[in-house]
Amino acid sequence: MKANCWMGRNKVEVLDVPEPGILNPRDAVVRVTSTAICGSDLHLYDGYIPTMRKGDVLGHEFMGEVVEVGPGVANLRPGDRVVVPFPIACGACLACEHGMYSLCENSNPNAGLAEKMMGHSPAGIFGYSHMLGGYPGGQAQYARVPFADIGPIKIDDDLPDEKVLFLSDILPTGWMGAEMCDIKPGDVIAVWGAGPVGQFAAAAALQLGAEQVVSIDRFPYRLEIAGRAGALTLNYEEVDVLDALRDITAGRGPDACIDAVGMEAHYPVAAVQAYDRAKQAARLETDRPHALREAIMACRNGGIVSVIGVYGGFVDKFPMGSFMNRSLTMRTGQCHVQRYMKPLLDRIREGFDPSFVITHHMRLEDAPRAFEMFKNKEHYCNKVVLSPW
Amino acid sequence: MSTTINRQAHRLAEALERGLHVVRFTPSGGLHAAITVNRPRHEVYRFWRDLENLPRFMAHVESVVTVPGGGSHWRVRGPANRIIEWDAEITRDREDELISWRSLGGAATRHRGSVRFTDAPGGRGTEVRVEMEYRTPGGRAGLVVARLFGEHPEQQVRDDLRRFKQVMETGEVARSAGSPEGPRAWRQFFQHKAQPAEHARRPAQHASR
Numbered sequence: 400m401k402a403n404c405w406m407g408r409n410k411v412e413v414l415d416v417p418e419p420g421i422l423n424p425r426d427a428v429v430r431v432t433s434t435a436i437c438g439s440d441l442h443l444y445d446g447y448i449p450t451m452r453k454g455d456v457l458g459h460e461f462m463g464e465v466v467e468v469g470p471g472v473a474n475l476r477p478g479d480r481v482v483v484p485f486p487i488a489c490g491a492c493l494a495c496e497h498g499m500y501s502l503c504e505n506s507n508p509n510a511g512l513a514e515k516m517m518g519h520s521p522a523g524i525f526g527y528s529h530m531l532g533g534y535p536g537g538q539a540q541y542a543r544v545p546f547a548d549i550g551p552i553k554i555d556d557d558l559p560d561e562k563v564l565f566l567s568d569i570l571p572t573g574w575m576g577a578e579m580c581d582i583k584p585g586d587v588i589a590v591w592g593a594g595p596v597g598q599f600a601a602a603a604a605l606q607l608g609a610e611q612v613v614s615i616d617r618f619p620y621r622l623e624i625a626g627r628a629g630a631l632t633l634n635y636e637e638v639d640v641l642d643a644l645r646d647i648t649a650g651r652g653p654d655a656c657i658d659a660v661g662m663e664a665h666y667p668v669a670a671v672q673a674y675d676r677a678k679q680a681a682r683l684e685t686d687r688p689h690a691l692r693e694a695i696m697a698c699r700n701g702g703i704v705s706v707i708g709v710y711g712g713f714v715d716k717f718p719m720g721s722f723m724n725r726s727l728t729m730r731t732g733q734c735h736v737q738r739y740m741k742p743l744l745d746r747i748r749e750g751f752d753p754s755f756v757i758t759h760h761m762r763l764e765d766a767p768r769a770f771e772m773f774k775n776k777e778h779y780c781n782k783v784v785l786s787p788w
Numbered sequence: 789m790s791t792t793i794n795r796q797a798h799r800l801a802e803a804l805e806r807g808l809h810v811v812r813f814t815p816s817g818g819l820h821a822a823i824t825v826n827r828p829r830h831e832v833y834r835f836w837r838d839l840e841n842l843p844r845f846m847a848h849v850e851s852v853v854t855v856p857g858g859g860s861h862w863r864v865r866g867p868a869n870r871i872i873e874w875d876a877e878i879t880r881d882r883e884d885e886l887i888s889w890r891s892l893g894g895a896a897t898r899h900r901g902s903v904r905f906t907d908a909p910g911g912r913g914t915e916v917r918v919e920m921e922y923r924t925p926g927g928r929a930g931l932v933v934a935r936l937f938g939e940h941p942e943q944q945v946r947d948d949l950r951r952f953k954q955v956m957e958t959g960e961v962a963r964s965a966g967s968p969e970g971p972r973a974w975r976q977f978f979q980h981k982a983q984p985a986e987h988a989r990r991p992a993q994h995a996s997r
Contacts, residue, residue, distance in 0.1 A: 423960045456965075471959065489958040493826045493912060505954045508962040511943050523964065534964040545962065 401787060402456040402539035403766040408446035409774075411457065413764050419535060419543035424471030427547030429483060433560035434461035434537045434763070436783045437568060438594050439709045441774050442662060443527070447685060448711050450512060450530040459485035459525040460567040461537025462560060465547075472548045481551035483544050484736035485568045487523040487534065490549035494522075501733035506546065507532045516712065521733060538766060540787045552740040561754040561784060562747055565599075569782075570753050571739035573599025573659070576707035579730035580655035582607045589613045589644055589653035589697060591690040592708060593625040593632070595756040595782045597659035600707065601630040604657070606746075613647060615640055617665065620779040624756065635667055644697045652699035661708025662686035678715060685712030695722050706731040756782040763787040819901075819920040819941055823949040825956045826913040832956060833884045833905045836916075845951035845961065847944060848936050860889075867935050872897060896932045898922065916952070918945060 402416045419428055437460050442448050462482040465475050475481065488495050488503035495503050503522035507513060510520035512530045523545075526536020535542065544551060554563050573596045580588055588604040590597045593616035601612045605628070614625035615633045622632040633643050644653055666672040666689040675687040694704050695718050704727055722729070747753065758781040761769050769783045825832050835841055839860050843849045850863040850871065858878040866872045874897040880888035890900035899922035908915045922933040937944050951961050 419965075422963045425958070425960060489954075489962075491826065491957040492953075493824075496826070505958050506962055508964050510950055511947055523962065532962075532964045543965075545964075546958070 400540035401763055402535070403458060403763060405443060405451050405455045405457050406453055409444060411444065411767050411770050413766055416456065416539070418541050421467055421469045422543065423545060424469040425546050425548055426469045427465050427472055427475055427544045427551070428467040429463040429481060429542050429544055430466045431461050431463040431537055431540060431542055431787050433463070433564045434458050434785050434787065435564060436769055436773055436785065438596060439661070440770070442709060442711060444770055444774060445663065447662060447679070448528050449516065450528045452529060455526065456535035456539050457526045458536030458538030459527055460564065460569065461542060462564050462567060466541070468547060474548055475551065475553070480554045482554060482563050482566045482740065483537065483542070484550045484740060485524055486733055486736055487525065487532065487545050488549055488737055489546050498735055498738045500735040500737040509533055524733070538763065538785060540763070550737055552744060558747065561757060562752055563744065564784065565753045565756070566740050566743055568734065568736065569596045570599050570743055571736045572596050572707050572734040574603040574739055574743060575732070575734045576600040576657045576659060576705050577603035577607050579705040580604065580657065580703050582609050582655070584608060585610045586654040587611045587613065587648050588655050588657065589615065589694070590630065590657045590659055591615050591694055592659035593618070593621040594659065596707060597657070598625045598628055598756055599753065600657050600659050601625050602628040605629045611647070613644065613653065618776055621781060624781060627755070640693060641697055648699070652697055652702065654699055655703040655705060656694035656698045658691050658694045658704065658706045658708045660690035662688070662710045664689035675715065684715040686710045686714045688714040688717070692716065692718055695727065698727055701726045703727070704729045707734065757784055759783040761785055819937070819945055820918070821942070821945040821949050822915060822917040823953050824908050824913055824915050825953045827956050829884050829905050829907055829914040832914040832916060835956060836903060837881070837887060845955050846948050864936065866932060872932055899933045916949065918949065920945070
């Protein structure tokens with residue numbers, strides 16, 4: 400089968416690889432009908448996530464048709480159409496029982512590696528390094544789905560792929576980012592990053608009752624999409640973000656700040672960008688946390704900083720003084736996707752259409768070009784959906 | 789004096805680490821590992837007490853055959869794929885609480901150990917604590933056992949316990965293309981990478997299905 404493989408920094412290749420099969424009783428094999436490139440795939444592409452190996456199949460946003468199930472999967476049958484959540488979760492451990500699916504204690508066979516880096520291991524993730532399980536991803540014609548009786552959600556009706564595909568990751572991720580803000584009437588929510596996740600976070604914050612949402616980015620086309628979703632927009636290359644947010648909130652600061660950027664933030668002050676870029680290049684820090692630093696500084700006293708942008712390792716110059724002295728709360732996490740799929744599918748059925756983030760439909764074979772385009776923000780590339788067939 | 793301090797530090801560390809996966813390894817050949825399993829204590833004890841279940845999650849163990857009277861025969865895959873065998877006996881068995889064992893015979897495989905089962909607080913399942921002792925090379929005894937655990941003994945025992953938890957909670961050992969061997973857990977130490985077969989390394993544009 401064809402699959403998009405990580406071949407080193409800034410290099411992916413569509414190769415012919417062996418088809419996956421059933422390895423465990425609770426597995427299913429899915430024939431992938433649609434898959435997407437995630438902003439967090441760029442962290443892999445750029446070489447900042449440790450324990451990637453040449454040939455690893457990428458992709459953690461995918462859906463398709465079940466073609467085979469193991470004897471332990473009673474709720475799915477060949478022919479069922481499913482969306483697959485990106486965190487792999489067993490449904491039986493304490494974390495899963497509490498709805499913390501991305502912290503599943505049993506789905507990472509390489510948990511020992513993750514423990515060395517992070518102290519404890521989170522769940523395994525499709526196509527996202529050996530530290531997180533070494534599971535081949537869904538940018539392929541077929542994918543093996545472990546614990547298929549727990550994760551995938553069946554799509555029984557005729558909703559097209561492009562409306563439900565993002566239940567796999569970015570829609571629930573944006574939603575959780577907003578939910579972690581504990582939004583109350585009158586709240587102003589600022590969102591760093593107006594990529595698809597930031598756009599969904601902005602839309603979700605409004606749906607959850609925010610008075611106003613402010614989206615921050617430097618690409619006008621991305622801000623425009625966030626604007627259409629209802630956000631006020633700030634281009635940080637044109638305005639001073641802290642000043643602008645103080646103005647908008649009459650000095651209070653946003654009640655909650657969402658970091659939808661993560662480890663490869665860009666910073667408008669050249670010296671600071673160069674400092675982090677150099678440290679990251681020298682592997683002295685793994686992440687460039689500008690967005691996080693600014694979100695902390697901007698947040699009102701006693702407010703919430705909600706981190707859904709992906710970080711891989713260690714950050715530098717963390718404004719701990721601001722964070723501690725002003726009674727801030729930080730909430731974080733890879734999205735517990737399984738928790739959100741059903742309620743968000745209901746919202747889609749009621750008329751919410753997440754396909755507004757898509758700018759490009761391409762063939763799986765074009766993945767190398769798509770990665771390049773997405774990384775360099777060419778052709779107003781916001782979100783790419785790939786068809787493997 | 790320093791022994792007292794060590795003991796206090798040890799107790800403090802143990803208190804801090806309750807419920808986490810913890811392993812300590814001392815030069816004298818003591819191994820210590822723990823994990824929390826989200827199943828009732830009786831069930832967890834019963835599974836372990838049937839020693840023939842142990843190869844399902846213990847990396848090196850090929851098979852355990854029990855014989856009447858508490859004895860067991862172990863076949864274990866050692867360095868360079870060599871099969872090593874020994875007999876063991878259960879020395880203490882308190883239902884739902886404790887199983888202790890010791891090996892019989894050759895100095896090279898001599899070791900003893902115990903596994904304790906206690907209720908995790910607040911309905912978190914069962915805490916499982918393993919302790920093992922063998923004498924390290926230099927002291928001659930325990931030579932083979934020491935080698936089995938290689939350079940990272942704590943990691944290997946911890947991984948065994950993690951697989952034990954997987955089997956108890958999910959009924960299977962988690963497997964990815966990075967560890968496709970599953971129950972043949974020892975092979976996970978030589979993990980394959982999730983990569984295309986060599987023969988298949990050609991651009992897919994020319995491939996057809």
